[in-house]
Amino acid sequence: MRFGFKGAPLLGLSLILVWSQTAVAQSEQDSCSTCHRVLPDERLSAPAEQFSDDIHATKGFICIACHGGDATIVGPAAMDPAKGYIGAPQRQQVPALCGRCHSNAQFMRRFNPALRVDQVVEFETSVHGQRLLSDGDPNVATCTDCHTAHSIKPVSDPRSSVHPLRVPATCGGCHADAERMARYDIPTDQLDLYQTSIHWETISEGGDLSAPTCNDCHGNHGAAPPGLSWVGNVCAQCHSMMAELFSESRHSRVFALLGNPGCATCHRNHDIHPASDEMLGLGEGAVCANCHSADDQGGQTAGALRMAIDSLRTTTEEAHSILLRAENSGMEVSQALFALNGAQDALVKARATIHSFDVEQVNAEVGAGLEIVTEVRSRGEQALSDLRLRRVWLAVSVVIIVALIVGLVMKIREMEHGGGRI
Template sequence: MNTKIRFVIFMLFFWTANSFFAPSAMSNSCLKCHVDYFEDMKASVHSKEEIFCDSCHGGNATQKLQKDAHDVQKGYVGVPDKKMVANICGKCHADVERMNFFGIPTDQLAQYKTSHHGRGLFQKGMNDVAVCSDCHSYHDVVKVNDPTAPVHPLNVTKTCEQCHGNEKLMNRHNLPFDIPEKYKNSVHGKALMEKGDTASAQCVSCHGSHGANPPQVNKIVSVCGKCHINERKFILESVHAKLVMAGKFPECIACHRNHDVGPANLEFYELMCLKCHQKTDSALIQGERILTLLKDSERMMKSSALLVRQAGIDGFFIEDEEAILEEVKTKTIEFRPLQHTLDFEKISKLHVELKAKNDEIDSLLKRKRKDRHARKLALVFIWIFISIMILTLWKRYKQYTRLK
């Protein structure tokens, strides 16, 4: 075949293939000038659904001339301001019919309007509050579960930090700017950012995303209780419950703090209770009794684990003891939420159960060691018997040989 004809067929194939794979983008006249934006948005969720420039910026994407395409009469808005961004996004994302098939909720705009950000924008006319595009980005919007998304759990702290770590901006709003730093050093922050544990709490877990607000004092238990279900349940059984419900006592954060939540430890009983209680309070004495039980339970678990481990090293079969040790560990873990009831009787009951298991391990291992010792002791008696038998037989043998 002629080389020229081959070349033409080759070019035709590429031209048709190109127009076949991206017909809408190619026919959108905006991209003829704003091709650099297309690079940004071609991987976005919107581009994949053929939602291009004019869907948000308005204008007429079928016109080839700039003045016709940018016709304000045709709804061209150019770069939208913050209020417009919220409304433009809401146009689709609050449309139930439109979002139905994507399985995306449609209350984001409504939620946003109740948030500190939304109220600042719509009610107070603040232009420096976060709006959709500040968190989700604009041309290159990807799904929340995409690891590159700014709102992906692993990235959301950095996204919030852009504003909440900005000293000038936060000063303008009389807000602290060290919250992201505090969070990074908290147990939640370390679990998320160092271990990559996306189940760990981050900004939106407590404040909400579109409806971001600081939780009220009497809502803190509920906020923390979303993950710490048992702790919430037991706190509401405690003597502090009434104060919590009345909004007079910020239960969880009173001891654990909020953004800079540290590892929980028994020292809290000695440090935090004194913030409200006098040393002579009967409540504090009750707290000390509970603390003694908790310390004892930790000690018992450690000693059981050590006993079982040593028995394993000494060559004993320890499957049964290991199974009981698991129960001991479970019960010790049960103490953590249960202690929030501050109910001595309940905690004491669990302590008794734990002690019983601990004693069971101890007695089982003692019996095994005793058995081993008894076996060795039995050897002495066995050899005494064998020696007697051998001596008797030997004596007889000698008698017979002498006789012969």
């Protein structure tokens, strides 16, 4: 008997029941793994060795959960097609095989109610799924390419092939393989580019798993060619303030008409680097200069925005160095230094607000920051002028003290001389 992969949900369910019962009785009799472990052919023994650490083994399943057969028979007859043995499934058959359990909410709930059960449905809508299942293209990813067949781990396990630290290499295994991808009209540079990005740096060096890796932008199972609204949506999940401002801007509508890919027009998609003020304006490295010049409205706005940001940045830096000078001279300016954080915050907000591409909105943030800077700066200058005053007083008092000492010494000498005479 072969598996009816397309239909027979009842058969599937009863098989699952048999499986789960066998699972309980597993360790009592497992001829499959006992024999396979000692087979000389690596292709046949490796699955048995790897499987001992697989999540499915941990949950009590044995080989027959996927391959069928009868694990109580010692000898090759264990692999009897009449007992449901299917051999090694074809790539096209794998989604339905995994889906037997993973698409069955009732069954999965007994193990982990929080686990999603839509992987197969999502996979079927992806480019991978469509090419594999409709076009029969064996080059695209099936479940086991991303998860392995015999060392499947929970996603949270750092050894899992789909753990955030390992996803890029898993996807890149195919997408960076020029030979494999030669037949398709898509680039093979995503992995290389992504590994230069701030997102990968945040994950790999900062250990902050909240930054996106391949599947966060492309979907775990719905890896689809991203449409335009989709691109905006995916960045918006995490950068909501920029996304909101951008969606209300003139660019949002014009870019959609022109076919420009939203955020990625200015930031790129895989090699996203830290943003800087140089990106703004019409100078070298300014993204605005790609489309605007000094004689159009956009170019003029770009210049004005850059000036506004620069003015807040440079005045904040100046105020900061004044406070540092005062502090190094022993003046108490910790409160003013703390207040200057408000200007830093305003600068961060102003940089985000440039996504409105509206001078007034940016100036509102910059203005709030400049107010703080002016106030803090005057406190710093006050501290420095207090310092000067103190120094003058110090100098004056030193002069007075020295004069007193000199006077005293002279007086003593005078008295000594006078005493000699007596």
